[in-house]
Amino acid sequence: MSTKPTYDDLLKDITDRAKALWGEGKAAEMTAALESTARQMVDIDRVMPRVDVEPGFYQ
């Protein structure tokens, strides 16, 4: 069974952060951006490299 966070998990996480930082109203205004960001994070998780691949930073 996959232990990777789901789209819903990731969206809830960043939405909760938005509410904590700026309140419910602002978080609601950001819905489209938050959904898009959650999709991006799911995308990245889907094709993760082997565990020995280090971050690139300065390529």
Place this chain on the structure above:
Amino acid sequence: MPEPFQLSVAEAAGEIRQGNLSPVELAQSLLARIDALDPSLKAWVTIDREEVLSEAKRREDELGQGGPKGPIHGVPVGLKDIYYTAGMLTACGSRINADFVPDYDATTVSRIKGAGGIILGKAVTTEFAMSDPSPAVNPWNAAHTPGGSSSGSSVAVAARMCAAALGSQTGGSTCRPAAYNGIVGLKPTYGRISRYGVVPVSWSLDTVGILVRTVADAAVMLQVLAGHDPQDPGCPDQPVPDYLEEMGRLNGPPRIGLIREFFYDQSTVEVRSHTDAAVEKLAEAGAIIQEISLPESFSSAHSCQRVVSNVECAAFHEESYRDRADEFGPRIRSSIEVGMLIPSVRYVQAQRARRQFRADMMAMVQQVDVVLMPGIQAPAPRDLNTTGNAMFQQPWTSSGLPSIVVPSGLAEDGLPLAIQLAGLPWDEGKLLAAAGWCESVLGVNLSPPDYS
């Protein structure tokens, strides 16, 4: 000889070296051109005419005293308004930086001056090189976006207000506006040109970009700018070859890897058939065309680019955002806010995925000399609330591989189209050679009709 403002970098520098053109005449011609066109094209934000003319006079005097200082002696160059220029406003298209005057020159600015170039002025940028549109106007059709974020630099080169300008690329900000405006845009390998003194969007993605009208000019400008800078931790000590010599080293037509996957899927029918026609022409001239496939890691490349860009943008602007959030435009503000929310583990995973992606893209490109795809999905959109879509450029920025767009013709609506080529890291020589070959086979030299 044509009017001085029409000359390319190589032509102008050649005429100056031979004594047929004075740096002052060239500067005067470009300033007159700017006076005539910029009220409608809005490509420039700061031009110090007296300083430009006094520098031109100094360059003229130097010619008589010891000869040219370098390959662009006497040639004025435009700078996107995110490059530090000592004593000159660097506003970044923003209210936050509206009064910012750096006290030193970016390394790139110093290198232009060291090669005999003249800083012509600062070109309009989108706010902090992000995606809130700038006031610059597309010279091909004012109802269409000129693209961004290097909008002023691209418009200025396309409309012959300068032969070369610097842009930058974090997503698609050099090659996309170049394609929209019918000029050549070069995004070198990440780290090939110093970013020191360039206001960042995202440290690990930002790449200095070159906007010119010919591939040979891209080589000349890269020669001036490339090379190690200890002030930029991402700019390593890699050898810098003689790019013009490398361009001449191509032994026959190149082996070109055509990438239809994704790039054709995302293009209009017109762009697909236009690219096919261009490829056919290249094949008829002898290019070996081989269709190649993208690696699996390509599927997350755009997402990695967005996540990394937003997080690093948030980190850079955190302090300004805390005190002056309302002074940011809506799109950069949204990027900062989203970047502040992305968990650190997700950011690091994006950077790990990018490293794998770079290795996979290098393995793909190694099968051929260069890869080719459409430069843009469609001509510049008829929408001034956007700078267009960077999805054809983001993979090359994210992987750090060098890429170049070369004009390939006009769409039915009269707007420019382009092909995009990419090569291996640090091998801009081969990329420029192949791009120059394609440019010469296609024989497309675009000039906006209302500004010709």
